[in-house]
Amino acid sequence: DQQVKQNSPSLSVQEGRISILNCDYTNSMFDYFLWYKKYPAEGPTFLISISSIKDKNEDGRFTVFLNKSAKHLSLHIVPSQPGDSAVYFCAARAYSNSNSGYALNFGKGTSLLVTP
Amino acid sequence: ETGVTQSPTHLIKTRGQQVTLRCSSQSGHNTVSWYQQALGQGPQFIFQYYREEENGRGNFPPRFSGLQFPNYSSELNVNALELDDSALYLCASSLSHPGRYGYTFGSGTRLTVV
Numbered sequence: 001d002q003q004v005k006q007n008s009p010s011l012s013v014q015e016g017r018i019s020i021l022n023c024d025y026t027n028s029m030f031d032y033f034l035w036y037k038k039y040p041a042e043g044p045t046f047l048i049s050i051s052s053i054k055d056k057n058e059d060g061r062f063t064v065f066l067n068k069s070a071k072h073l074s075l076h077i078v079p080s081q082p083g084d085s086a087v088y089f090c091a092a093r094a095y096s097n098s099n100s101g102y103a104l105n106f107g108k109g110t111s112l113l114v115t116p
Numbered sequence: 117e118t119g120v121t122q123s124p125t126h127l128i129k130t131r132g133q134q135v136t137l138r139c140s141s142q143s144g145h146n147t148v149s150w151y152q153q154a155l156g157q158g159p160q161f162i163f164q165y166y167r168e169e170e171n172g173r174g175n176f177p178p179r180f181s182g183l184q185f186p187n188y189s190s191e192l193n194v195n196a197l198e199l200d201d202s203a204l205y206l207c208a209s210s211l212s213h214p215g216r217y218g219y220t221f222g223s224g225t226r227l228t229v230v
Contacts, residue, residue: 004158034218043120043206043221044159089158091218101172103149104208104219106158 003027004092006107013114019077021110023090026071030092034104035064035075038087047088048075080114087111120209120222128228134195135227139207141188142220148190149219150182151206159206165190194227202229 005024013019023033031052036044050057050064050073057064063076077084090107121140129135141148147166151159161174165184179195188209194201204226208219 032218036218036221041223043223046218046220049218091158096172101164101166103161103164103172103174104151104159105161106151108156108158
């Protein structure tokens with residue numbers, strides 16, 4: 001069962017405009033949500049995160065919004081740049097009492113293309 | 117500070133064989149996690165090691181096993197390889213309570229089982 005869903009496999013945006021990437025989740029026990037960016041032949045790179053007790057976190061051009069009642073989060077990139085073209089993964093962290101450890105649950109990713 | 121390094125970068129194995137993948141953690145990190153990323157999918161959690169013991173496991177069979185060493189480096193071992201094991205295997209290091217900074221991933225090992 002997919003606990004983290006990214007329903008848009010791809011997104012194309014013009015340079016300078018806003019990119020909005022969406023993510024839905026089902027598990028209310030997630031305590032942190034993270035966005036990762038991945039280029040081909042590289043590992044995912046941490047971008048920004050948000051605690052489940054917050055509703056917004058901003059870091060430069062990147063802002064993540066969390067709507068707990070809707071179990072939905074989004075990543076806004078403003079302004080978008082061609083170098084932002086990559087696959088973006090939404091991930092949610094859960095603590096397991098049975099395992100006494102954390103694990104990340106990832107969505108399938110959204111491929112963002114920013115065109116000049 | 118050094119990041120997470122994985123070896124080898126690519127590997128081809130035959131069905132039924134065994135494979136060992138290696139990972140060196142980022143300096144200062146004491147926890148290592150392994151993820152499997154199949155084509156077109158997001159990474160799937162395999163297991164996590166802290167203080168040389170497994171302290172978290174995803175939905176993977178026992179033929180997936182691991183080790184963590186005193187220097188926090190780690191190995192992932194897969195026995196009796198199946199065709200579906202073909203994937204990118206990612207290692208991630210973190211502090212035991214990673215907080216808002218998340219995990220640092222390596223570039224992965226691309227395993228192909230034929």
